[in-house]
Amino acid sequence: MNLKNLKSRKVLKAFLKMGFEIKAQKGTHVIISGYIKGEKRTFPTPIHKEIISIGTINAILKHQAKISREEFFLYYE
Numbered sequence: 001m002n003l004k005n006l007k008s009r010k011v012l013k014a015f016l017k018m019g020f021e022i023k024a025q026k027g028t029h030v031i032i033s034g035y036i037k038g039e040k041r042t043f044p045t046p047i048h049k050e051i052i053s054i055g056t057i058n059a060i061l062k063h064q065a066k067i068s069r070e071e072f073f074l075y076y077e
Helices: 008-017 054-065 069-073
Strands: 021-026 029-036 039-046
Touching: 008 029, 008 039, 008 054, 039 054, 054 069
Parallel strands: none
Antiparallel strands: 021 029, 029 039
16 A cells, blocks of 8 residues: 555554554654554654654654554554
């Protein structure tokens, strides 16, 4: 699936559906934490704009959450 700009609230909801929890909010970023494949992942997700850019989404999925696009889009509505 090709990535496009996504709504930040929907991105956050998708991570929550995957079992992540909101640990804190600092300014315009939410810190979420959870387990993927037995490993704990903690990373910030921006909520300051309505739209998250493609580059930011790629970085979150690939380097921080370490999940595939396909897996993420199972939870994104």
